[in-house]
Amino acid sequence: MIETVKEMLSYAFINRALIVGTLVSLCAALLGVSLVLKRYSNIGDGLSHVGFGVTTVAVGLGATSTLPIAIPIVIVVAILLLKVGNNRKIKSDSAIAIISSTALAIGVAVTSVTTGMNTDVCNFMFGSILAMSNSDVILSIIVSIIILILFIVYFRKLFVVTFDEEFAKAIGLKTGRYTNLIAILTGVVIVVGMRMMGTLLISSIIIFPALTSMRIFKSFKGVVISSGVISIVCFLIGMYFSYLYGISTGAMIVIVNLVIFLLFNILNKLIKE
Secondary structure, eight states: OOOHHHHHHHHHHHHHHHHHHHHHHHHHHHHHHHHHHTTTHHHHHHHHHHHHHHHHHHHHHOSSOOOHHHHHHHHHHHHHHHHHTTTTSOOHHHHHHHHHHHHHHHHHHHHHHHHHHOOOHHHHHHOOGGGGHOOOOOOHHHHHHHHHHHHHHHHHHHHHHOOOOHHHHHHHHHHHHHHHHHHHHHHHHHHHEEEEHTTTTTTHHHHHHHHHHTTOSHHHHHHHHHHHHHHHHHHHHEEEEEHHHHHOOOHHHHHHHHHHHHHHHHHHHHHHO
């Protein structure tokens, strides 16, 4: 095992993947706690499909770097989805289904008449963290650090808004501002994480760590910390087995998350007994 790890670390592209993947996994897990508690778990799927649609259009138009194009558009859609969630006439899950299917259809349509299902499009669909360009790596690191700083700075206010929005309004917090903050950060994580996990799997690293942590921990702070740790550990284990057996990185990370989730469920039952 040690020799395999040394061999992995001898490759520069794997080192880049480890840095970006660790940061993105941590950011996704932290935001995932608020999203799960606010019952916005499905937003990850919706935004990933929007990200795919925007990315394929950008690739079809010949863009060399798609992140600067996809990030602002996905952020706008994320804010709209959270606002629609508060609209009694349209249920949030219905809005997410409509937007995600439409965005995916646009992406597939544009792909079919432009570049076709080339390597770039497949990477965004299924994930290929090892194929990230240097500019994508640098942008991903900068964005992830900003997300972590904002999350730490506004931790207490996000906690109040997540658990009791009415109480937050009563004490004078501008809940809309912090709900939008969650939406913006989630949108950015989705776009950045698509390179690592792919459109089909990115929502898993948002949901799994939070749900796993909630099996054992009950306090918001405990769940947030353990989610971050679990997410990073699952990513590193997934990367190791992906390299060892030649399995898709994104798929391997999801499988490891599932195994950890099942283990925590068993541990939870043993503790209750």
